[in-house]
Amino acid sequence: AQSVTQLGSHVSVSEGALVLLRCNYSSSVPPYLFWYVQYPNQGLQLLLKYTTGATLVKGINGFEAEFKKSETSFHLTKPSAHMSDAAEYFCAVSWPFAGFQKLVFGTGTRLLVSP
């Protein structure tokens, strides 16, 4: 069955440090890939998505992610963390045989940013 794995339920970084949040999927069919962010007491907001074309995708707030088919990964990065990046991040995928509408989410990674 298709699945999404986010390694690490919590990631802690210092302000100004590199942010790396990991996401791997299992599927023989290339999916569409998404990263969503959830700030405290808010809904989910799309950070970025990969569908086709260039494998390095840039999103909002300085985040980017690279689709690596050989590694079935879509890790999220940001060169320099800011205090305002503290939130929960969800990787999600969708597949063509489900009409691309059905999103399957990872379990989430909470990013903690210390001064």
Add this chain to the structure above:
Amino acid sequence: EAQVTQNPRYLITVTGKKLTVTCSQNMNHEYMSWYRQDPGLGLRQIYYSMNVEVTDKGDVPEGYKVSRKEKRNFPLILESPSPNQTSLYFCASSLSTASGGESTDTQYFGPGTRLTVL
């Protein structure tokens, strides 16, 4: 402003007392979906709707009902709530699918409804 709204935002109820959580979008989206979010489990899809009068089960539909009589509204109904339905619920919508079901549309999420069933 384009948005997905949910009501109520917070609800505390008792076992067995029927309740409805409303969801409305003003973007003329065809696709709508309900998710529940639980710690350590991420978001799981409850039900979805491809268009008016077209609904289908997601991954965790037991104990829930939905209806889609109008394009903009997609209420979630709990006929007899139980404590294991205590959760944070999100409604989402997207523009929809062309023929063949392929779409790159983003799903827009509502602010969430925190439900506690005692």
